Amino acid sequence: MGWDPAGAWDRWWDQHRAYSLLVMAAFLLGTLLGALAVNVLPGTETAQLAARIHALVSVAAGPGLPTGAVFLAAAGTNLKVLGLIYILSLSVAGMPLVLLAVLFRGFVLGFALALMLTLLPSAGVGLALVAVVLPNLLLVPAWLATGSGGVAFSWQLLSRPAWRGRGRLWESFGAYSAVALLAGVAVLAGSGTQAVVTPWLMKSLVHFGV
Numbered sequence: 192m193g194w195d196p197a198g199a200w201d202r203w204w205d206q207h208r209a210y211s212l213l214v215m216a217a218f219l220l221g222t223l224l225g226a227l228a229v230n231v232l233p234g235t236e237t238a239q240l241a242a243r244i245h246a247l248v249s250v251a252a253g254p255g256l257p258t259g260a261v262f263l264a265a266a267g268t269n270l271k272v273l274g275l276i277y278i279l280s281l282s283v284a285g286m287p288l289v290l291l292a293v294l295f296r297g298f299v300l301g302f303a304l305a306l307m308l309t310l311l312p313s314a315g316v317g318l319a320l321v322a323v324v325l326p327n328l329l330l331v332p333a334w335l336a337t338g339s340g341g342v343a344f345s346w347q348l349l350s351r352p353a354w355r356g357r358g359r360l361w362e363s364f365g366a367y368s369a370v371a372l373l374a375g376v377a378v379l380a381g382s383g384t385q386a387v388v389t390p391w392l393m394k395s396l397v398h399f400g401v
Contacts, residue, residue, distance in 0.1 A: 221297025
């Protein structure tokens, strides 16, 4: 009998539903808090951020953007987040920190989106879709999958002492490591999007006066 992808997905979801919903709730809460935080910025800081956004857009839309340097910087930052979530998941004490890390990434995303839409109303939607949403279509699922698996593994460490169920514990660790590895591939793809696809698409926004 062959492998059933739909059945495998159903089994995985049944086992991780509660953890996945918890991690997604933390991410959505962080996104909401980040969006609301834009409204409490002082006027001087808002003006400085607006100037920086315009400068970054001008650089991204220019012809001399160092693609390799941008990719290395983006990949380094995104992989650090993924690695932090993975390492924190290897202990029971790291479970709340995993949720905090996911919440913080949601906060950053919500803040960036709200800031662009607030400061650049004419082209903010296009800029947000290109600069923020597009790469995060790969980055966010990778972080959420790793966070969900990490919370599940941490809980298993708590519910199964080291002297019991050791074989199943190693099996779970291997499965979680495989998920983290696949998430790393998605993070590299998202970083490549930030370095190559995003600047190319942002050139089309120049005529909007961004």
